[in-house]
Amino acid sequence: MPKILLVEDNEMNRDMLGRRLQRHGFELCFAVDAPSGIAMASTEQPDLILMDIALGEMDGWEATRRIKSNPATAEIPIIALTAHALASDRDKSVEVGCADFDTKPVDMPRLLAKISACLGKR
Numbered sequence: 001m002p003k004i005l006l007v008e009d010n011e012m013n014r015d016m017l018g019r020r021l022q023r024h025g026f027e028l029c030f031a032v033d034a035p036s037g038i039a040m041a042s043t044e045q046p047d048l049i050l051m052d053i054a055l056g057e058m059d060g061w062e063a064t065r066r067i068k069s070n071p072a073t074a075e076i077p078i079i080a081l082t083a084h085a086l087a088s089d090r091d092k093s094v095e096v097g098c099a100d101f102d103t104k105p106v107d108m109p110r111l112l113a114k115i116s117a118c119l120g121k122r
Contacts, residue, residue, distance in 0.1 A: 005046035007037035034058035068097035
């Protein structure tokens with residue numbers, strides 16, 4: 001069962017999305033902010049990371065840069081999640097190393113297709 005690290009600071013979003021992904025057969029681990037997400041990427045070695053962009057002091061883009069700059073975690077695919085659907089957000093997500101980008105509220109079939117595509121490339 002593939003392991004997903006969900007980096008999300010909103011407890012309700014973390015709980016809801018986590019439960020939905022578990023029902024689809026994924027093992028989940030959770031980080032509540034960017035620094036813990038960076039640390040858990042290394043210790044947990046997930047198959048994929050779902051990275052919220054608006055995380056507080058350090059945003060998800062900076063966390064992605066740091067994860068991608070570490071040889072031990074650089075190959076983990078990251079899907080950016082954001083409530084902002086601007087083209088510039090998508091472009092910046094790709095620029096920092098995200099494999100894909102999705103908007104909130106999450107459309108589960110669309111997100112599952114993106115997860116599957118990213119996991120298939122590994």
